[in-house]
Amino acid sequence: xxxPESGDGNNGAARMVTLISSDNTxxxxxxxxxxxxxxxxxTILDGGGGGGDGIPLPNVDSATxxxxxxxxxxxxxxxxxxxxxxxxxxxxxxxxxxxxxxxxIDQSVxxxxxxxxxxxxxxxxxxxxxxxVADMIKGKSPMEIRRTLGFPDPTPExxxxxxxxxxxxxxAYE
Amino acid sequence: xxxxxxxxxxxxxxxxLQSMPVDIQEHILLQLDSPISxxxxxxxxxxxxxxxxxxxxxxxxxxxxxxxxxxxxHNTNHLLRPVxxxxxxxxxxxxxxxxxxxxxxxxxxxxxxxxxxxxxxxPAPSGDCYSGRQHAFQRPPxxxxxxxxxxxxxxxxxxxxxxxxxxxxxxxxxxxxxxEKSVPQxxxxxxxxxxAQRFSLGLSMPSSADxxxxxxxxxxxxxxxxxxxxFNLNIEKKQLKRTEYxxxxxxxxxxxxxxxxxxxxxxx
Numbered sequence: 177x178x179x180p181e182s183g184d185g186n187n188g189a190a191r192m193v194t195l196i197s198s199d200n201t202x203x204x205x206x207x208x209x210x211x212x213x214x215x216x217x218x219t220i221l222d223g224g225g226g227g228g229d230g231i232p233l234p235n236v237d238s239a240t241x242x243x244x245x246x247x248x249x250x251x252x253x254x255x256x257x258x259x260x261x262x263x264x265x266x267x268x269x270x271x272x273x274x275x276x277x278x279x280x281i282d283q284s285v286x287x288x289x290x291x292x293x294x295x296x297x298x299x300x301x302x303x304x305x306x307x308x309v310a311d312m313i314k315g316k317s318p319m320e321i322r323r324t325l326g327f328p329d330p331t332p333e334x335x336x337x338x339x340x341x342x343x344x345x346x347x348a349y350e
Numbered sequence: 351x352x353x354x355x356x357x358x359x360x361x362x363x364x365x366x367l368q369s370m371p372v373d374i375q376e377h378i379l380l381q382l383d384s385p386i387s388x389x390x391x392x393x394x395x396x397x398x399x400x401x402x403x404x405x406x407x408x409x410x411x412x413x414x415x416x417x418x419x420x421x422x423x424h425n426t427n428h429l430l431r432p433v434x435x436x437x438x439x440x441x442x443x444x445x446x447x448x449x450x451x452x453x454x455x456x457x458x459x460x461x462x463x464x465x466x467x468x469x470x471x472x473p474a475p476s477g478d479c480y481s482g483r484q485h486a487f488q489r490p491p492x493x494x495x496x497x498x499x500x501x502x503x504x505x506x507x508x509x510x511x512x513x514x515x516x517x518x519x520x521x522x523x524x525x526x527x528x529x530e531k532s533v534p535q536x537x538x539x540x541x542x543x544x545x546a547q548r549f550s551l552g553l554s555m556p557s558s559a560d561x562x563x564x565x566x567x568x569x570x571x572x573x574x575x576x577x578x579x580x581f582n583l584n585i586e587k588k589q590l591k592r593t594e595y596x597x598x599x600x601x602x603x604x605x606x607x608x609x610x611x612x613x614x615x616x617x618x
Contacts, residue, residue: 287366287367287370290370290374291370291374294370294371294373294374302377303377303381306374306377306378306380306381307381309367309378309381310378310379310381310382310383310387311383313378313382313387313391314382314383314384314387315387316390317390318390318391318393318394321390321391321394322394322395325366325367325368326366326367327366327367327368327394327395328368330395334395334396337396338393338394338395341392341393341399342393
């Protein structure tokens with residue numbers, strides 16, 4: 177887990193970058209982990225984010241960013257291997273366990289993660305959170321889906337359209 | 351640093367899926383695990399309906415979620431005529447059974463276990479479908495027809511004597527199968543089998559390429575086992591068309607017809 181810290185007192189071999197959340201918390205992480213974000217990757221390749229500069233992320237708050245980085249740090253080694261064939265079954269099982277645990281969170285946190293993953297373009301995380309929402313939807317009726325996902329109540333016209341559509345595909349609801 | 355005003359506004363907006371960018375919502379819908387879930391989701395709101403009906407979306411969905419192969423038919427040489435053996439794909443036991451609710455199997459697997467030449471019987475306990483055991487049919491197995499677009503109902507076809515009997519389940523009477531029509535078997539001449547030769551006909555599962563509406567696949571075997579030919583028979587027009595004979599017939603879980611029609615262009 178990346179703890180908020182400032183400065184660059186790291187003497188290790190791995191290059192570190194600093195990310196700054198919307199509420200001005202600084203996160204120092206390995207460049208390799210942050211580079212899982214397509215959005216950040218170019219900046220980092222250009223040498224950005226090092227030293228005292230930091231890369232500001234005005235649309236990600238610190239709670240969400242810390243969660244995002246937890247994901248990136250865990251997944252960075254596997255990504256560095258490029259879907260490596262030498263990844264053992266144990267490693268993969270461990271990542272899967274981590275992923276399942278990772279999305280076991282409140283819906284509001286999940287939604288923040290969805291937006292962050294989208295804005296930062298972190299492919300694996302995008303799929304992971306999308307899958308989680310999809311799992312919340314499956315097996316539910318349209319009204320249940322709306323309630324689960326916090327859609328506003330349908331207007332009378334919407335309700336009529338929903339009813340017509342459900343009638344048309346009645347067999348899907350048997 | 352320069353703040354992107356649009357992004358700030360977006361962050362302030364109450365977190366709700368409907369106000370998220372369309373590609374996020376599309377991404378979520380792509381992760382749904384079955385066409386049935388997709389169809390249900392499409393009832394939820396107008397935007398989703400529009401997204402799901404998109405040809406490109408359906409093609410992507412299909413490439414992500416191939417219809418699982420339930421198992422294979424093999425024709426075995428059993429005394430006088432080939433006996434089809436259904437061999438479930440091993441992971442069927444674990445994946446299909448756990449991932450799919452019975453209603454997800456648009457054409458129920460249990461139908462595979464209905465046999466006989468009269469009224470299809472209520473199948474044995476459906477647990478059998480998943481047990482992974484081999485099942486030998488005493489008689490030619492039923493073949494499935496995709497439902498005609500009109501009534502959206504599936505048909506079961508049996509080979510009975512010199513006739514093909516087609517059963518349908520009338521709307522509103524779930525469970526009861528009624529004989530809908532009876533079509534004479536194609537003659538040896540029409541099948542191109544030398545009339546001097548004895549031949550026998552069998553029904554087979556349509557392969558994914560020829561599960562068109564109202565089609566049924568016939569296997570004609572004559573003389574030695576080597577001489578096997580397959581035909582697609584259009585029940586409505588009574589047209590016969592020679593097709594490739596496959597030794598084993600994969601059985602995939604078919605798509606609901608409405609989605610299948612939308613995605614016909616993206617056939618795998």
